[in-house]
Amino acid sequence: DADVTQTPRNRITKTGKRIMLECSQTKGHDRMYWYRQDPGLGLRLIYYSFDVKDINKGEISDGYSVSRQAQAKFSLSLESAIPNQTALYFCATSKRGTSGNNEQFFGPGTRLTVL
Amino acid sequence: AQTVTQSQPEMSVQEAETVTLSCTYDTSESNYYLFWYKQPPSRQMILVIRQEAYKQQNATENRFSVNFQKAAKSFSLKISDSQLGDTAMYFCAFMNGNQFYFGTGTSLTVIP
Numbered sequence: 001d002a003d004v005t006q007t008p009r010n011r012i013t014k015t016g017k018r019i020m021l022e023c024s025q026t027k028g029h030d031r032m033y034w035y036r037q038d039p040g041l042g043l044r045l046i047y048y049s050f051d052v053k054d055i056n057k058g059e060i061s062d063g064y065s066v067s068r069q070a071q072a073k074f075s076l077s078l079e080s081a082i083p084n085q086t087a088l089y090f091c092a093t094s095k096r097g098t099s100g101n102n103e104q105f106f107g108p109g110t111r112l113t114v115l
Numbered sequence: 116a117q118t119v120t121q122s123q124p125e126m127s128v129q130e131a132e133t134v135t136l137s138c139t140y141d142t143s144e145s146n147y148y149l150f151w152y153k154q155p156p157s158r159q160m161i162l163v164i165r166q167e168a169y170k171q172q173n174a175t176e177n178r179f180s181v182n183f184q185k186a187a188k189s190f191s192l193k194i195s196d197s198q199l200g201d202t203a204m205y206f207c208a209f210m211n212g213n214q215f216y217f218g219t220g221t222s223l224t225v226i227p
Binding site: 040 | 121124148150158159160162165206208210212214215217218219220
């Protein structure tokens with residue numbers, strides 16, 4: 001079974017629609033992250049959360065919001081989707097603390113297309 | 116702010132040959148961690164290798180090894196005996212204990 005899951009895996013929507021991407025993890029990690037991947041730009045951080053009551057903006061948070069419903073769940077919302085939010089979205093988790101063992105574990109990604 | 120630079124957008128290598136992917140980073144911190152991730156066409160992100168900045172010895176994982184030059188802020192990945200399954204996008208990443216910073220990636224194609 002996958003440790004980090006994302007739903008949906010693919011989604012096509014229209015401009016102006018509200019979209020929620022969901023992430024769940026069974027790794028017991030405290031930290032969760034949302035990234036978007038665009039060709040030539042790599043992965044850019046949207047939001048991150050170090051525990052249920054901690055939410056932080058990343059590099060490109062405008063147009064997005066998040067909710068940490070539980071330690072294992074972290075959802076990303078696009079309140080009013082626009083075409084330049086078309087991208088591949090990844091959820092990731094990591095353990096607390098500063099250690100070389102604290103690599104990020106990624107979900108399978110959600111391909112979002114906004115028409 | 117931390118930045119990670121991968122200056123080679125695309126590379127190719129013959130099967131069984133060796134290839135080196137470059138990565139440089141900019142930071143004022145002394146304690147940090149570096150990673151290489153692989154993203155095959157399945158789009159799953161897979162950890163290839165990690166390096167702790169306080170360790171002088173270069174990390175090695177089977178056919179994958181790094182050349183970590185702390186003073187030069189360089190962290191290159193060497194893939195030996197390249198295999199067709201190594202065809203993927205490779206991302207270099209820097210972690211300072213709180214956030215991860217990724218490079219823009221290098222697309223590697225292994226040619227039969």
